[in-house]
Amino acid sequence: MVIRWGICSAGKISNDFTVALRTLPAENHQVVAVAARDLKHAQEFAQKHSIPRAYGSYEELAKDPEIDVVYVGTIQTHHLSAGALFMNAKKNILCEKPLAMNLKEVQELIATAKKNDVFLMEAVWTRFFPVSLEISRLLSRGEVGEVKVVRADFGLPLTHVPRAVQKEMGGGALLDIGIYCVQFALMVFNGEKPESIQATGVCLDTGVDETMIITLKFSGQRLAVCTCTISAQLPNEALIVGTKGTIKVPAHMWCPTSLMVNGVETQYPVPDPALPLNFTNSTGMSYEAEEVRRCLLNGLKESSRMSHADSVLLAEIMDEARRQVGVVYSQDNQ
Numbered sequence: 001m002v003i004r005w006g007i008c009s010a011g012k013i014s015n016d017f018t019v020a021l022r023t024l025p026a027e028n029h030q031v032v033a034v035a036a037r038d039l040k041h042a043q044e045f046a047q048k049h050s051i052p053r054a055y056g057s058y059e060e061l062a063k064d065p066e067i068d069v070v071y072v073g074t075i076q077t078h079h080l081s082a083g084a085l086f087m088n089a090k091k092n093i094l095c096e097k098p099l100a101m102n103l104k105e106v107q108e109l110i111a112t113a114k115k116n117d118v119f120l121m122e123a124v125w126t127r128f129f130p131v132s133l134e135i136s137r138l139l140s141r142g143e144v145g146e147v148k149v150v151r152a153d154f155g156l157p158l159t160h161v162p163r164a165v166q167k168e169m170g171g172g173a174l175l176d177i178g179i180y181c182v183q184f185a186l187m188v189f190n191g192e193k194p195e196s197i198q199a200t201g202v203c204l205d206t207g208v209d210e211t212m213i214i215t216l217k218f219s220g221q222r223l224a225v226c227t228c229t230i231s232a233q234l235p236n237e238a239l240i241v242g243t244k245g246t247i248k249v250p251a252h253m254w255c256p257t258s259l260m261v262n263g264v265e266t267q268y269p270v271p272d273p274a275l276p277l278n279f280t281n282s283t284g285m286s287y288e289a290e291e292v293r294r295c296l297l298n299g300l301k302e303s304s305r306m307s308h309a310d311s312v313l314l315a316e317i318m319d320e321a322r323r324q325v326g327v328v329y330s331q332d333n334q
Contacts, residue, residue, distance in 0.1 A: 003029050003293045006067040006091070008058055008082055010036035010045035012076065015098060016282035023271035028293060035061035048275070049118075057304045058082055062089035069292060072096055075163060076170040077331070082104045083120070083302075087112045092119035094292050098175050103315040103329040109120060110308045119295055121288075121303050122311045124183050128287035130268040131256040132187065135240070135247060139188065145244030150188050150224040152181035154254060155211075155234030162177050164230050165206050172208035172327055174318055178228030179253040180318055183310075184238050185216055185224035191310050194218050199321035209327050216317070243296035255281035 005021060007014050013033070023027045031051050036042040039056025046054035055061050061070065062085050069092040072082050079100050086093050087109075099122035100106045113120035126132055139147065148223045154177045158164040174182075186192075194216040199213035211229035218224065227234065238253040239246065248260040258267050271282040277283070295303050302308050322328070 001297060002027055004066055004068045004297060005029065005031045006052070006064060006070040007034040007045075008060050008061060008070050008086070009032060009039045009073040010034055011058060011073060012278040014071065015049075016277050016279055017071055017073060017285050017289075018045075018051075018283035019273050019275045019277060020094070020271075020283045021054065021289055022049075022274050023283050024289060025066075029289060032066055033061055033302050033328055035065050037205055058085055061276055062086050064093060067091060068296060069094060071123075071172075076101060076175060078320060080109060080331075083109045084112050086284070087116045087118050087120065090116055090118060092292075093295060094121050094123050094288065096123045097161070097243065098122070098318070099311045099315065101170055101329055103312065103319045105331060106311055107316040110312070113301065113308075117301065119292070119301050120308070121292060121295070121306055122314075123285075123288055124306050124310075124314075125285050125288045126180060126183065126254050126256070127290050127306050129256055129284055130287070131249060131259045132264075134259055134268075135249075135334045136187070138247060139240070141149070143245065143261065144240060144242030144247055146220075147188060147240055147242045148222060149241045150185045150222075150239070151240040151241075152184045152224070152253060153227040153233050154178065154180050154236050155229035156236075157232060158230040159204070164206060165204055167207045167329060170329065173211050173228040173230045174212050174214075174321060174323075174327070176230065177254070178212055178214070178226060179239070179314065179318065181226035181228055182214065182216075184253065186310065188240055189222065189224070191307070191313060192218055193313060194224075194317070197320045197324075199320075199324040201327075202323035203325065203327065207327065210224075211324070212321060212325055214317070214321050243267050252280055255279060255284050257284075308322075324327060
């Protein structure tokens with residue numbers, strides 16, 4: 001059975017998601033419509049990706065009866081409004097990360113999904129990579145003994161990118177890229193809520209976080225340290241250290257294609273793209289698309305691998321970290 005996708009927003013990430021869908025069998029996934037707030041942008045996107053319908057408003061996409069699921073690729077400040085629009089039109093959605101600007105908005109989106117009995121998943125694509133599935137398998141088998149320390153870092157020089165530094169656009173290191181480090185720790189510890197959260201950071205004069213270090217303490221004396229920055233290139237690796245060994249995710253921990261278990265490396269290449277990509281390893285978004293299809297075919301309203309509860313915990317931790325560092329968005333006061 002084919003899953004018919006609508007694409008909301010004709011930006012860079014939507015481009016890459018559409019290219020990723022094209023690596024999957026056409027009898028399983030089809031992109032049937034795209035919407036942008038500028039019809040010309042939508043039409044150019046549709047032409048480039050051979051999409052039959054282009055709309056100049058999100059409302060038109062929401063009304064299209066021939067769509068099973070909408071991919072929301074807008075900037076995060078619009079996730080709440082766009083997500084609500086589609087779910088109230090009884091559309092299933094895969095919404096880009098972060099799911100929303102804060103916990104309150106995340107809970108609102110989840111409530112809207114439940115009210116309309118539709119599927120909702122935060123597009124934490126990393127969780128669906130073969131590397132991530134293998135990590136979960138190794139941990140469940142006790143391959144490295146008891147996990148004691150988790151470390152994850154993600155830093156890129158992004159201060160020249162308006163979206164990354166402007167508060168009105170939901171900028172800052174944590175929401176943009178630090179989320180990958182936090183979700184990694186939560187994946188390793190099976191969605192357990194940390195006993196304590198300690199965050200320290202430095203902010204740009206725009207009021208968003210330039211660099212943040214978050215230490216999460218879990219039950220049983222287990223720690224996770226997450227480091228993120230938009231002002232420099234970090235090694236971008238992740239490490240899981242247990243009493244009997246070590247699992248390392250080399251560079252590109254947010255879209256991993258290799259895994260080192262006790263020094264032995266295995267490669268897990270992503271599919272080849274048919275069109276140019278804007279970001280690293282973006283064809284790996286095909287893995288989350290396959291998960292959406294699996295869930296929809298099974299009548300599920302959320303994925304057990306990135307559940308509503310996972311999104312809530314992620315937002316709770318990021319809210320608290322921002323509170324400690326002093327990053328406040330207008331959405332926090334509404």
